[in-house]
Amino acid sequence: MKDYRKMSRDELLGWITQFKSRQAARARTRKQAALSALGDSEARLRAILETAVEGIITINERGIIESFNLASEKMFGYLAAEVIGKNVSVLMPEPHHAQHDGYLANYRGSGQARIIGIGREVSGRRKNGTVFPMDLSVSEVQLADRRIFTGFIRDITERKQLEKEILEISEREQRRIGHDLHDGICQHLAGIELMSQVLEQKLERRSRDGSTRAGTIAKNVRETISQTRALARGLSPVTLEAEGLMSALGELAENTSKIFRVNCQFQCDPPVPVNDQAISTHLFRIAQEAVSNALRHGQKVRRVTIQLQAADGRLWLSVSDDGTGFPTTKAANGKGMGLRIMQSRTGMIGGTLAIGGNPAGGATVTISVPAANANPAPQHGR
Numbered sequence: 155m156k157d158y159r160k161m162s163r164d165e166l167l168g169w170i171t172q173f174k175s176r177q178a179a180r181a182r183t184r185k186q187a188a189l190s191a192l193g194d195s196e197a198r199l200r201a202i203l204e205t206a207v208e209g210i211i212t213i214n215e216r217g218i219i220e221s222f223n224l225a226s227e228k229m230f231g232y233l234a235a236e237v238i239g240k241n242v243s244v245l246m247p248e249p250h251h252a253q254h255d256g257y258l259a260n261y262r263g264s265g266q267a268r269i270i271g272i273g274r275e276v277s278g279r280r281k282n283g284t285v286f287p288m289d290l291s292v293s294e295v296q297l298a299d300r301r302i303f304t305g306f307i308r309d310i311t312e313r314k315q316l317e318k319e320i321l322e323i324s325e326r327e328q329r330r331i332g333h334d335l336h337d338g339i340c341q342h343l344a345g346i347e348l349m350s351q352v353l354e355q356k357l358e359r360r361s362r363d364g365s366t367r368a369g370t371i372a373k374n375v376r377e378t379i380s381q382t383r384a385l386a387r388g389l390s391p392v393t394l395e396a397e398g399l400m401s402a403l404g405e406l407a408e409n410t411s412k413i414f415r416v417n418c419q420f421q422c423d424p425p426v427p428v429n430d431q432a433i434s435t436h437l438f439r440i441a442q443e444a445v446s447n448a449l450r451h452g453q454k455v456r457r458v459t460i461q462l463q464a465a466d467g468r469l470w471l472s473v474s475d476d477g478t479g480f481p482t483t484k485a486a487n488g489k490g491m492g493l494r495i496m497q498s499r500t501g502m503i504g505g506t507l508a509i510g511g512n513p514a515g516g517a518t519v520t521i522s523v524p525a526a527n528a529n530p531a532p533q534h535g536r
């Protein structure tokens with residue numbers, strides 16, 4: 155290049171103009187390349203969203219829907235155009251419908267998310283008003299100038315149905331085995347006990363020793379009968395009467411104290427009758443699992459308290475222990491089936507489940523169900 159110090163003024167001006175236009179051309183090419191790359195990645199992103207089997211919805215900080223993919227359209231029965239610009243609460247049944255703005259405001263204010271980062275089961279509402287169970291996980295995306303939230307949704311109607319059927323089958327099987335034990339084996343054993351007693355009496359005059367032995371056999375058989383009865387009751391615990399749940403829980407506490415040598419108490423004052431058989435059974439099974447968890451995981455548990463009460467229009471069942479409490483790491487709680495089945499049973503009876511600590515340092519599991527579900531009002535006019 156020529157030395158610019160030796161250029162004439164005109165030459166210098168021409169050179170500067172040329173330099174500037176070359177710079178501008180280069181900048182244009184760079185911008186075009188960037189734009190086309192952006193267009194590419196946008197098209198790719200759109201294709202991913204539209205072909206995803208999961209429903210993917212984005213909302214802004216005020217809860218307004220900004221995008222709604224094809225899978226969401228199928229799940230909710232809305233076209234994207236019908237919901238974009240609306241508040242996301244149109245996709246939720248009561249009470250979340252009314253409360254969602256509050257959730258968002260709470261999150262904006264405190265940064266405390268109830269749902270972000272953790273998947274959980276919630277209910278969705280379709281355009282036609284029907285409600286369905288869904289798995290929802292939400293993630294927060296920080297854009298240059300604002301935040302958006304992305305929700306990933308899976309319809310779990312079939313999975314819930316399957317869970318329900320599996321629980322029903324296992325319940326039926328347990329009942330059947332319980333009845334067979336009670337009506338079949340216990341009857342046989344009762345017969346053997348009677349024969350041994352007769353033998354004991356017959357032998358009394360001939361052989362002291364023989365008679366004593368026959369008496370011992372009768373005693374052992376009697377013991378076996380009472381153990382088998384307890385086993386049968388555990389398998390088929392709740393009778394059809396309204397007091398069924400109370401007496402089954404009382405017996406659970408009694409047997410737990412006897413067999414495991416802990417102080418297990420059932421507290422229920424005043425009495426809480428439950429007419430709905432399904433609710434009684436689910437509540438009993440939840441208590442059974444919670445008690446067995448307390449004994450297995452609580453370590454050095456000395457006291458287990460089962461409590462049943464009615465308050466605030468709801469039925470409350472809690473099982474507390476004075477062990478070491480739930481582990482604080484998520485991994486430990488996610489492993490087992492017991493808590494998940496509890497959750498699933500609770501969902502089936504329209505209740506809520508809470509697990510946590512208690513003043514004794516141990517674990518407490520609490521389930522509450524609307525009292526109206528447990529004791530439906532009698533139908534009039536029929």
Ligand SMILES: Nc1ncnc2c1ncn2[C@@H]1O[C@H](COP(=O)(O)OP(=O)(O)O)[C@@H](O)[C@H]1O
Nearest residue numbers: 447448451452479480486487490491492493517
């Ligand atoms: N009463 C309790 N005290 C302490 N930890 C508990 C208690 N109940 C449950 N846990 C913890 O929660 C985990 C999950 O329980 P669960 O789902 O019933 O599975 P499992 O009993 O098969 O381990 C347990 O492994 C244990 O770590």
Ligand SMILES: [Mg+2]
Nearest residue numbers: 447490492493
């Ligand atoms: Mg368990």
